[in-house]
Amino acid sequence: MQTELVQRAQRGDHDAFAALVSPEIGRLHGLAGLILRDASRAEDAVQEALLRAWRDLPRLRDVEKFGAWLRKLLVNACHDEGRRLARRRGETALAPGHDPAASGDAFSDLLERDELARGFGGLTEQERTVLACRYYLDLSSSEAAAALGMKEATYRSKVHRAIRALAAALAADARGAPRAEDGLT
Amino acid sequence: MNDERLETELERRLAAWMAGAAPHPSPGFADRALRLTATTPQRASWTGMFTIASALGAVAAVALAVVIGLQFGRITPGPNIPTGAVPTVTPGPSLTPTPSEAPPTPSASSSAARDFYRCENATDGYALDVPSDWYANPHVEAGEGLDDVAACRFFGPTEFEIAPNAGLPDGVAISIQLSPEAPPAAGTVISSTDTTVAGRDATVREVETTSEGPTPPGTHVYEYVVSLADGRFLHASTDSLDETEFAERRRILDAMMETLEISS
Numbered sequence: 001m002q003t004e005l006v007q008r009a010q011r012g013d014h015d016a017f018a019a020l021v022s023p024e025i026g027r028l029h030g031l032a033g034l035i036l037r038d039a040s041r042a043e044d045a046v047q048e049a050l051l052r053a054w055r056d057l058p059r060l061r062d063v064e065k066f067g068a069w070l071r072k073l074l075v076n077a078c079h080d081e082g083r084r085l086a087r088r089r090g091e092t093a094l095a096p097g098h099d100p101a102a103s104g105d106a107f108s109d110l111l112e113r114d115e116l117a118r119g120f121g122g123l124t125e126q127e128r129t130v131l132a133c134r135y136y137l138d139l140s141s142s143e144a145a146a147a148l149g150m151k152e153a154t155y156r157s158k159v160h161r162a163i164r165a166l167a168a169a170l171a172a173d174a175r176g177a178p179r180a181e182d183g184l185t
Numbered sequence: 186m187n188d189e190r191l192e193t194e195l196e197r198r199l200a201a202w203m204a205g206a207a208p209h210p211s212p213g214f215a216d217r218a219l220r221l222t223a224t225t226p227q228r229a230s231w232t233g234m235f236t237i238a239s240a241l242g243a244v245a246a247v248a249l250a251v252v253i254g255l256q257f258g259r260i261t262p263g264p265n266i267p268t269g270a271v272p273t274v275t276p277g278p279s280l281t282p283t284p285s286e287a288p289p290t291p292s293a294s295s296s297a298a299r300d301f302y303r304c305e306n307a308t309d310g311y312a313l314d315v316p317s318d319w320y321a322n323p324h325v326e327a328g329e330g331l332d333d334v335a336a337c338r339f340f341g342p343t344e345f346e347i348a349p350n351a352g353l354p355d356g357v358a359i360s361i362q363l364s365p366e367a368p369p370a371a372g373t374v375i376s377s378t379d380t381t382v383a384g385r386d387a388t389v390r391e392v393e394t395t396s397e398g399p400t401p402p403g404t405h406v407y408e409y410v411v412s413l414a415d416g417r418f419l420h421a422s423t424d425s426l427d428e429t430e431f432a433e434r435r436r437i438l439d440a441m442m443e444t445l446e447i448s449s
Binding site (some may be wrong): 060 | 192199204206207209211215218221223225227300301303305308314317
């Protein structure tokens with residue numbers, strides 16, 4: 001069914017494209033929100049990923065990989081969005097310098113509420129990305145590695161390192177140590 | 186609790202937290218997003234592009250054969266082909282000619298048999314397609330005194346990691362850089378053709394290195410030099426000592442440059 005929808009969408013059938021991606025938009029937005037820590041920028045990233053998907057769909061040869069391809073487009077769009085934000089704020093990095101509270105949306109406020117949210121928010125963008133693919137989308141290592149354009153072994157290693165970094169951040173938070181972003185303006 | 190059990194517990198907490206904390210799109214977002222895609226044109230499929238390229242290549246080959254035949258008297262035009270009415274092919278902006286041969290034709294290992302993903306270098310203002318089984322470098326933030334590395338500057342079939350100001354790792358097969366001056370040929374020029382890439386004047390050339398440099402003497406280098414509107418030059422190149430590998434990398438670079446879009 002999905003294969004047929006992809007093939008129809010490749011031939012320019014926008015209704016087929018809509019049927020294909022509509023059920024995924026909520027999850028894609030959730031993933032983007034966790035990566036970017038900002039709900040409105042997450043919408044920008046999802047919008048950009050959907051535009052790229054529709055525009056470039058005729059060039060996708062392996063229609064079975066549509067899902068992984070769409071996730072890869074979204075992750076790339078998130079990174080682009082993150083870099084745009086960093087440039088606008090005159091910083092060289094989104095994380096850990098990115099302060100989601102500065103964007104003032106309800107999701108940003110939610111992120112500051114508990115220690116796990118603060119620890120996750122203090123990770124680098126790449127660490128948040130690998131963890132969100134694993135624990136939010138519940139992708140297998142091979143699926144997540146495909147979405148992130150890396151080898152499976154590399155992905156597993158990055159997940160492990162990200163979990164360690166999160167554990168360290170939680171430990172520091174429990175000790176009352178200042179977070180990296182507290183020192184940035 | 187040992188480290189492993191602590192990590193397992195943390196993973197469980199993290200999954201539960203993410204399920205509740207991930208944001209939901211605003212009401213009507215999906216409709217708005219899909220209305221926008223509905224008004225966006227799709228790009229031509231690779232199959233279509235290569236069919237056109239192959240057809241033009243065939244026409245060019247016929248033209249060349251006719252010219253050679255006329256020149257050396259081995260063939261003569263048939264009754265329906267007036268002498269001198271030789272078809273010519275002028276590649277447009279979407280076709281990238283390769284020096285001294287017809288446009289690329291698909292093969293089992295060529296770019297026509299691949300999926301591509303879009304890679305955007307927002308820092309330098311360009312985007313292009315990359316084979317889906319190739320790796321592209323992400324943006325690399327440098328420490329103090331070092332230079333950041335913009336995304337989508339280095340590409341290769343195996344994973345690699347770019348460290349600022351540390352030279353190129355082995356896995357890089359194709360690289361792109363912007364420079365204020367047009368880079369000179371780093372050896373003997375085997376072929377050089379003026380063309381158009383992304384609507385800009387460009388030169389595509391093949392060079393064989395003659396002295397020890399970043400690559401050993403005898404390395405074949407295939408490169409594009411594209412003039413940008415701000416006076417700088419975009420230099421995209423690949424090289425290899427191995428003929429088969431060089432031919433494959435060259436095909437991929439051609440395919441990538443066909444999709445180049447420049448926003449700066």
